[in-house]
Amino acid sequence: MSEFSPWRFSTAPMMEWSTPATRWLWRQLTQHTLLYTEMVTTGALLNGDQNRFLDFDAAEHPVALQLGGSNPAELAQCAKIGQNWGYDEINLNVGCPSDRVQKGMIGAALMAHSELVKDGMKAMLDAVDIPVTIKHRIGIDDHDSYEFMRDFVGTVAESGCKVFIVHARKAILKGLSPKENREIPPLQYDKVIQLKQDFPDLTIVINGGIKTLDESQHLLDQGLDGVMLGRAAYQDIMVLSEVDQRIFGDSRPTISGHELVERYCHDYIAKQPGPLRHSAKHLMGLFHGVPGGRKFRRYLSENIHKDDADIQVILDALALVAK
Structure with a gap:
């Protein structure tokens, strides 16, 4: 196994894209990349078909379950279900900007409620033995200063959370679709790099707009702990074919x-x-x-x-x- 951090390179949780089938494909190309599921809401997990939402192939390991929710007790319950199902990590979605999830107090809207997020993270950390991580934006709407993100991370870190995956765009909660929120707000990698400098003891992973392994390596060279690849990993699958060799220093042969x-x-x-x-x-x-x-x-x-x-x-x- 690699001596690198488990979060050095990962694929993003993407609705309808980060499916078990896609994750199986990705795993054939890279053994070290950490794979994230699509977001599953706590309501769906507690009231729906758990097999449908949670089943995965053993070949997918290491694989992380992303949850959407804000009720600490429900998050803790779902985190425990995820651990018992065999997932290697639980991740909380604090980045999705869609109207539907906002109404359920899920996703990026939670950045305005750092104490609630802290309580949810602590509840999950207390409930399981596997890592519990968070994925969030650099800000929302007019709350887009670096200080806002820094204070959010500082508050949430009080829960004991050590891994922060940052989508380097802010979310505009009213007026933009989820697709537009992935494209229109400008990327601000500098804020994520600054976050690592201000929180050297935290694991800071960057996400957003990254398309190649050259870009990934450049961001790692800036001192960040990890890179998460999103749409590029689905739209051009073979971008992952040399991850193990170039990012993890593995000598295993690539496949065509x-x-x-x-x-x-x-x-x-x-x-x-x-x-x-x-x-x-x-x-x-x-x-x-x-x-x-x-x-x-x-x-x-x-x-x-x-x-x-x-x-x-x-x-x-x-x-x-x-x-």
Whole structure:
């Protein structure tokens, strides 16, 4: 195993993208990257189908469960469920800006309630033996000064939380969609770097707008403890193919896109119930810039929705791609 921090490199919790299928794909490319689930709300977990929300393949380890909620007792209960399910970490979402989660006092809106967040984090830390971490923005609406974020982190750290994952954009809670909140507020990496300088004993991980391993390494060189890759890891899956070698110094051989697809078909999809499209759609982020890559994606998009589609559809698409 690597001597580096478990948070040195991770993939972000992304709704409809950080699914068990995607996480399985990512794990084939990198053994050291920490993988986060989609956000699961405490209400869904306590009142819904826990198998649906929590089941994952053992191959995904290390994998962290992200929770959305604000009631300390419910968060503690869900954290314990997550630990018992086998997750390696529990993470609290204090970054999602959608109207729906705001109404439930979930996500970025909680940055205005640092004492409540502190209480929730302490309740979870007291309930489990695995790490409990937080993912938040650099600010919300007009509360966007560095001092606001610094004081938020200082308050939450009183809970005993040691790991802060910071999306380096503020969230605008009224007037912007979640998608716009990932693109319009400017990135301010300098604030996250300053946060690490002010809290040297905390683990500070940066997220937001990072697309390449070169960018990732540059941010690590600024003194940050970790980098979390979001949309780039889904839209261009092979960006993760050299993470273990370049970020963790591992000498293991890389695998090709062809080998990844073949493994996915035979070792994962073949064992999954339900229509092919549910698993095959996660392959659309492959073979960018590779001869035949566009044909591969077009063939999939035209055929995976057919009633009789099976893994042969994917293998036929793969035959269109140059090796």
